[in-house]
Amino acid sequence: MTKKPVTTRSGRFFKLAGMTASVAGQFASQKARSFFSSENDEGARSESYSRMAARITDTLGEMKGAAMKVGQIASQTQDFLPREFSDALQKLQKEAPPMPFEVIRQQIETALGKPVHELYEYLQEAPYAAASIGQVHRARMHDGTDVIVKVQYPGVDESCDSDLKQLRLALRLGGLLKMPKESVDQLFAEIRERLHEELDYDNEARNLDVFREFHRNDRWVVIPAVVRSHSTRHVMTLELEEGDHVGDITPERYDQDTINLIGHRIFTAMADQLFRFQCIHGDPHAGNFAYRPDGTIVMYDFGCVKKLKPEIVLAYRNAVTAALEQDYKALDQYLIDLGARVESQPAIDEAYYAMWRDILVVPFESEQPYDFGQARLHKDVAAKTSTVFKYLDSFKPPVESIFIDRMIAGHYWMLKRLGVQAAFGNELRAYLAEFR
Template sequence: MDERNSFSGRATRYARVGTNMSGIAAKMIGSRLLGSSIDHDKNAMELARALGNLKGPLMKVAQLLSTIPDALPPEYAAELASLQSNAPPMGYPFVKRRMAAELGPDWLKRYRHFEKAPAAAASLGQVHRAVTPEGENVACKLQYPNMDSAIEADLSQLGLIFNLHKRMRPGIDTSEIRREIADRLREELDYEREARAARLYARTFAGDDTIRVPAVHPDLSTRRLLTLGWLDGRRLLEYKEAPLETRNRIARALFRAYWHPFADIGVIHGDPHLGNYTVFEEGGEAAGINLLDYGCIRIFPKSFVHGVVDLYEGLLHDDEARVVNAYETWGFRGLSRELIEVLNIWARFIYGPILDDRVRTLADGTKPGEYGRREAFSVHQALKEKGPVLVPREFVFMDRAALGLGAVLLHLQAELNFYEIFQEELAAFPPAAVEERQAAALDEAGLPRP
């Protein structure tokens, strides 16, 4: 049966999510019409409960929105930031049917061994460890059923979330955010695209002995099944108390895994979080990181890459004209001096470590759970008075990735000169030639140009 966006799948999803969401919406709208106060804390908790037990994209969307200043009221952002998927994984009888649908009825004969219990579970699928007939350990990422339908149903519910916020006089216009999230979520369902993205990253980090990218097994992969080489490693949090030299080595690899593909070919890993990295060791010591997931790889046009560099250089050299040009290049419109000052609060926070030419932690004195919270509050308050401002779509995952990377790095409390590392990237990969480098890399990997 074709699972792509079936009516029954959407209807089931609407029923599960819509009832809870509609009840919360009705209370909020009713309070506003009657002039009574809205208990945002209580409603936020109810919203988190409504979403938190669902596998799939809506939980992923909620976590993403929690990182964008003023995309949601702060009470909601705090609740949604803590969401984790508590839904149980698919049982083995279900897995067998799913595998047979992807590789045929004799699928098990294509492996020497296939572990029945999943090694990991995520919002869109789960991973099983297996061994190929040649004896190679692999990770089989199997998509949950009806995810196409879930995406479309959940995107409709996302409209309700945004419409609720619109009634509260927000500081930002979220219309482009909605379009960007929709496009990226649909891409994540295509495991063939993810396989090409993994090959792109393998090419990008070829010869780098601190970042490992798993090999793709195309003969054991489909649109809903992705088989990659298994990379042994330990959880990053196991190194929180390691010697500073070790933490610095890991942090440098994490930083490079984010910034190098952007500087080189205008690409970022849009979902950096603790579950997407492990640490590999050599000679009993941490040597680098395994980069595990390639579902959310954002490819930017050259204009956006130039805008990112221009904003950095403008902030670095206090060049207001260059800062304004950068925002306009990204797609911000109708900017006043006051709005630019507000946007610069967030920009200086995101760029902070690479503007500061000294050895430092990523965010001096900040705890992992508080990263960006103070700055987001300042932006939220200011935009309520000066906004609304339309947020360009490319900004969404760039922002998400920067915050995600920062949250991961804070656990290590590494002490590095991030400015120096970034300057090295810019010198090695001048932005003027990014389009040419990008075209060659994407064509080789089989990915479309932006």
């Protein structure tokens, strides 16, 4: 039986509060068992973490909204949650189950002030896509223009701050946040700011205009135009720009040369935004991109956009350059500049930096094409995550650049799923040399 969606602020609060109580109880039980046990049972702790992770993931997936979005972000990093949680939260990256159409219809009519039949020639009941804070439906304007209508789920905007507080409380009471309180404060403040922007579709409409202007000379980048007359803070109508999802890229329509061309264009768009525009598309998962057989890339969803400080981009550039040149003393200082290294702690062993450098720069070292389809960077990184604990007090989440890391990780997975074969080393070094 389909569960009735939780759309009220009080309903969301009690749902999340129940999750928090459950997680806290499981953590207390696990601590009690370990106290009375004569040995540290790693297996029991992992099993307890897995149960807590399953409860949190199920609740966030059902709740949608800000809490689900944080879960998606958390699934992409091992920095502040145990591995069992990052693994479980991967489920939230998949397309969310849709909200009933009657809820969506009411949301549209409330936001735009007219019945749906007056607003559109037709509006498809089946969703075109469903995500964490809203879903999309195909429609047609009365003038014949094909559009998509992006509709925010009711209640998620008003409940954003309350959701975040409850989720943070659940993670804290579950003993899951592996960082100092100051870092937690900074991290959640950054996420809160980005979420408030993402929940404001008027803001996203402005972002779309800005990115369309930035990419105006890149004919291979397509960004949908906003239909302003049918857009508000909670509903946005966009001209329909279709393409093939990454799962629909087949050899019959996309040969390897076209896939490689798309890969180079993905890299160029990412590097242009980072180094030249200094403003990045901060939600680069597969559902926000589509492709066409002529090599065109269609970009969707500009709700999560991060305007970067020039000094952060410079520090990022310097850190990457130092890593490529194996100048680990310089790298240590640039990571401090970036806010990733605790300045009061001693310098890091150069062998530690060398280990990570040798894993992460593999796609950029050779002039021969790197086969992203066969890439195992993520596995190599996962195999070394246990070494982080040795330097846990020396590093902290780089709040100002966390969305750069998220962008790069998202693009890595797109290149891998596409099966791109390309050498990006010379292109990367050209951007690094240009930005000084």
